[in-house]
Amino acid sequence: MDSADIVVIGAGIVGLATAYAITRTSPGTSVLVLDKEDGPARHQTGHNSGVIHSGIYYRPGSLKARYATQGAAEMVKFCAGNDIPHDVTGKLIVATEREELPRLHALVQRGRQNDIPVQELGPAQIAEREPHVRGLAAIHVGTTGVCDFTAVAAALARLTTEGGRGEARIAYGREVRALHRDGRSVIVEPHSGPPVRAGALVNCAGLYCDRVARMAGTTNEDVAGVRIVPFRGEYHELRPDRAGLVRGLVYPVPDPAFPFLGVHLTRGVDGSVHVGPNAVPALAREGYRRRTVRPRDLVETAAFPGTWRIARRHWRYEAGEIRRSLSKRAFVESVQRLLPEVTADDLVPAEAGVRAQAVLRDGTLVDDFLIAGDGPFVHVLNAPSPAATASLPIGREIARRALAVLGRT
Structure with missing residues (x-):
């Protein structure tokens, strides 16, 4: 039987940031990261648009607000220190209709509450920053940027195992x-390889975090009442010869009732411009393609009461998302609100991602990061965007909780 002080399940950016933080916080603590894939960052971390979020959208005092604002600055510094491609471009959040203006103003106030510098712009100032974008008003958020989060995860893996101060393995x-308890220990049984005995277990399994939590046999309602409902984020890219239509990052004014930010324009570190995403229900937890269906995932989602309560409450919104998914014309029309010159011929399909959205039994979409657990278990049950941005401070918080289980804080 193998052994470690702490086992971390999941080698996405949050799991790796947690292992990295443990080696820095508690030298000599042994850490073992387990992942079902053949390398790091194979799911949410490796299927996003690479945006370093400022934290402007999030409720003041929430974990998202605290960790995103702190994490954005730390992520830029980490990228610079490890030769990872990144760029602090700033972004525009643009109102294209009069009814969006009060929500845009509310974002200005929220940005100030979160200590994020914002600048209000009129149409002429929008055109100065983004000549091809049209809007009635906008705000410029200077601390937003882009990076390669897959490269960040690879660097965290390397630093954890090669430069760590404790015994760390992946x-x-x-x-x-x-999973099962054996006295004060946790026994972890992989499909392949020997079982592992650990003093604490951290569940950073992302798309499968609720299943891992149920394996742990928890009775904590904060854990047991949560299910992951997967939403596929579908992207297009501007053709290379049309990428000049966008200089940086351009977002619509989001609907505060949903955790999705709407179809936006993102110039990445490689110069390509992502357009999207739609947010549509996925028929598999790894449903990166529309036709991917996994019966177990589909049955679990359909059997969960929260799924149907979401559908009843938000069917109009989701119908619009599905329409844009099925109709390129409808998708292009949504993009043209921000970028009138774009045409259907300018857009080519790009790789999709899947958001691991935690949902409660009453149909509530969990808005904030959710970290919970009991006994030797620490479960990370909701860590979608901006978790990559915030991964370094989130990792320290998870590490603190895991080390507390061992009495090492």
């Missing part, structure tokens, strides 16, 4: 099939 191809 084992790929080690999907977990069972």
Whole structure:
């Protein structure tokens, strides 16, 4: 039997940031990261648009607001210190209709509450920053940027195992099939390889975090009442010869009732411009393609009462998302609100991502990061965007909780 002081399930950016933080916070603590894939960042971390979020959208005092604002500055510094491609471009949040103006003004106030510098712009100032974008008003958020989060995850993996101050290992191809307690220890049983005995277990399994939590046999309602409902984020890219239509990052004014930010324009570190995403229900937790269906995932989602309560409450919004998914014309029309010159021929399909959205039984979409657990378990149950931005401070918080289980804080 293998052993470690702490086992971390999941080698996405949050799991790796947690292992990295443990090695820095508690030298000599042994850490083992297990992941079912053959390398790091294979899911949410490796399927996003690479935006370093400022934190402007999030409720003041929430974990998202605190960790995103802090994490954005730390992520830029981490990228600079590890030769990872990044650029602090700033972004525009643009109101294209009069009814959006009060929401835009509310974002200005929220940005100030979160200590984020924002600048209000009129149409002429919008055109100065983004000549091809049209809007009635906008705000410029200077601390937003872009980076390569897959490269960040790879650097965290390297620094954790090679430069860490404790014994740290990462084992790929080690999907977990069972967990159980043995006295004060946790026994982790992978599908392949030996079982592992640990003093504490951190669940950073992303798309599968609720299943891992149920394996742990928790009775904590904060954990047991949560399910992951997967939403596929579908993207297009501007053709390379049309990428000059966008200089930086351009977002619409979001609807505060939903955790999605709407179809936006993102110039990445490689110069390509992502357009999207739509947010549509996925028929599999790894449903990166529309036709991917996994019966177990579909049955679990359909059997969960929260799924149907979401549908009843938000069907109009989701109908619009599905329409843009099925109709390129409808998608282009949504983009043209921000970028009137774009045409259907300018857009080519790009890789999709899947958001692991935590949902409660009453149909509430969990808005903030959710970290909970009992006994030797620490479960990260909601860590979608901006978790990549905030991964370094989130990792320290998770590490603190795991080390507390061992009495090492």
